[in-house]
Amino acid sequence: MAHVLVVTSGKGGVGKTTSTAALGAALARGGERVAVVDFDVGLRNLDLLMGAERRVVYDLIHVVQGTAKLTQALIRDKRIDSLFLLAASQTRDKDSLTEDGVERVIRELRPFFDWVICDSPAGIERGASLAMRYADAAIVVANPEVSSVRDSDRIIGLLDSTTAKARHGEPMDKFLLLTRYDPIRAERGEMLGVEDVLDILCIPLLGIIPESREVLNASNMGTPVTLSNPESAPARAYDDVARRLKGESVPLVVPRDKSGLFNKLFGRRAA
Amino acid sequence: MTTKRTSFKFRGGTFHALVVKPETPIDAWLTDIDKLLARSHGFFTGKSVVIDVSDLPLSKDAFLGLLDELSKRDIRILGVEGADPSCIDGRIPSLTRGKTAEPKQEAAPEIATSAPAPASSFLIDAPVRSGQQIIHPHGDVTVIGSVASGAEIVAAGSVHVYGALRGRVLAGAYGNERARIFCRKLQAELMAIDGHYVMADDIEPHLREACIQAWLAKDGLEITTMD
Numbered sequence: 001m002a003h004v005l006v007v008t009s010g011k012g013g014v015g016k017t018t019s020t021a022a023l024g025a026a027l028a029r030g031g032e033r034v035a036v037v038d039f040d041v042g043l044r045n046l047d048l049l050m051g052a053e054r055r056v057v058y059d060l061i062h063v064v065q066g067t068a069k070l071t072q073a074l075i076r077d078k079r080i081d082s083l084f085l086l087a088a089s090q091t092r093d094k095d096s097l098t099e100d101g102v103e104r105v106i107r108e109l110r111p112f113f114d115w116v117i118c119d120s121p122a123g124i125e126r127g128a129s130l131a132m133r134y135a136d137a138a139i140v141v142a143n144p145e146v147s148s149v150r151d152s153d154r155i156i157g158l159l160d161s162t163t164a165k166a167r168h169g170e171p172m173d174k175f176l177l178l179t180r181y182d183p184i185r186a187e188r189g190e191m192l193g194v195e196d197v198l199d200i201l202c203i204p205l206l207g208i209i210p211e212s213r214e215v216l217n218a219s220n221m222g223t224p225v226t227l228s229n230p231e232s233a234p235a236r237a238y239d240d241v242a243r244r245l246k247g248e249s250v251p252l253v254v255p256r257d258k259s260g261l262f263n264k265l266f267g268r269r270a271a
Numbered sequence: 272m273t274t275k276r277t278s279f280k281f282r283g284g285t286f287h288a289l290v291v292k293p294e295t296p297i298d299a300w301l302t303d304i305d306k307l308l309a310r311s312h313g314f315f316t317g318k319s320v321v322i323d324v325s326d327l328p329l330s331k332d333a334f335l336g337l338l339d340e341l342s343k344r345d346i347r348i349l350g351v352e353g354a355d356p357s358c359i360d361g362r363i364p365s366l367t368r369g370k371t372a373e374p375k376q377e378a379a380p381e382i383a384t385s386a387p388a389p390a391s392s393f394l395i396d397a398p399v400r401s402g403q404q405i406i407h408p409h410g411d412v413t414v415i416g417s418v419a420s421g422a423e424i425v426a427a428g429s430v431h432v433y434g435a436l437r438g439r440v441l442a443g444a445y446g447n448e449r450a451r452i453f454c455r456k457l458q459a460e461l462m463a464i465d466g467h468y469v470m471a472d473d474i475e476p477h478l479r480e481a482c483i484q485a486w487l488a489k490d491g492l493e494i495t496t497m498d
Binding site for chain 1: 403
């Protein structure tokens with residue numbers, strides 16, 4: 001049965017979709033069966049980042065409303081056999097998502113995959129709320145700046161109160177993924193430090209993804225960064241995160257100046 | 272030590288009002304009221320009157336008719352208790368009966384501040400996240416963890432934060448000038464006690480990030496370190 005993860009943040013533009021694609025590809029490349037699901041109905045992006053935008057016939061809304069079967073809507077990745085995409089609809093809006101429909105889709109996905117990764121839309125409204133509703137754990141994506149961190153804090157509050165797990169009184173696992181971390185600006189004190197963010201959010205750190213041109217290049221190519229340039233700093237950071245998700249113990253390092261040398265061992269253990 | 276800017280004061284309060292309970296049949300009851308007024312013209316003059324219709328099965332028209340009859344007799348209605356929501360047309364506020372015990376505590380100086388029953392304090396064993404609001408109208412609030420920027424705690428009594436206070440705290444919010452605020456690390460956006468507030472910019476630099484307590488002095492909120 002799959003682990004269902006939601007990648008969420010509150011704030012837009014922090015790297016949810018990039019992280020969903022990169023982690024989905026990293027896990028699948030390691031042999032796991034992975035479905036990435038785009039919940040950003042009306043503003044879909046995950047298909048572009050996965051390079052599958054021309055292959056979308058049926059989408060999440062069709063499956064939610066019962067007009068298509070899950071097997072018809074899942075798009076198999078051309079590079080990795082065990083990686084699938086369930087795209088969002090671009091012509092509908094988030095009101096088309098129903099609670100029952102989302103629950104049924106997640107339930108139907110579980111037996112076929114090891115990981116189901118739900119890419120949440122920004123905001124705290126219906127789309128974001130339904131993306132997290134039936135997840136087992138959450139990856140909270142934040143940039144090291146105050147507005148992003150405060151929005152993430154808000155999302156953590158919602159994860160603890162509105163998800164199905166929370167309503168059953170079970171604890172919801174939440175992990176922090178710090179993205180667009182710029183070592184040069186961090187050392188100049190122009191961004192929040194890793195410790196500052198952890199001090200505010202109080203959830204385990206899953207990984208730190210350095211700011212990099214590679215991420216933009218990968219997006220433009222329609223390839224997850226973990227596939228487009230596996231040796232790049234962000235790709236290696238995402239690979240580490242994928243291994244930590246699988247339960248491996250991988251030391252966590254804070255990216256340093258000098259083009260992303262991973263040379264400073266960070267004292268904090270990964271989640 | 273602190274600036275004392277109190278341009279507005281908002282607070283809850285408990286007041287006495289004359290509660291009038293009409294009885295059916297309404298016509299007969301109004302006749303009785305007329306008799307009462309005949310004996311004593313100024314019986315309702317200057318009084319705050321609340322009508323209690325909780326036991327009366329009144330239609331909206333009958334209810335509004337009753338209000339008209341009362342206003343004809345110069346009885347000024349402050350609010351209505353127990354009315355069916357469909358009867359309320361915005362003319363008159365609907366009241367819910369509050370507890371009258373709360374403000375009495377202030378009037379009993381021999382009781383130590385620690386005396387309020389432990390059952391009335393509220394413990395939160397987790398960080399209070401941005402956007403969350405904790406409202407506790409019956410006593411103290413204790414947070415084991417931080418209160419995030421954008422979170423708010425409203426308590427009748429004191430507020431204790433065993434972590435960083437980055438959000439807003441309103442202690443003694445229902446009228447209690449003896450309430451205090453304690454926190455391990457002061458980074459608050461706003462702190463208020465009994466309606467007297469300070470904003471982040473009003474807090475002196477040497478108090479920021481410090482372990483502090485705040486209480487209400489004669490001329491406003493006073494903050495001191497506890498290290």
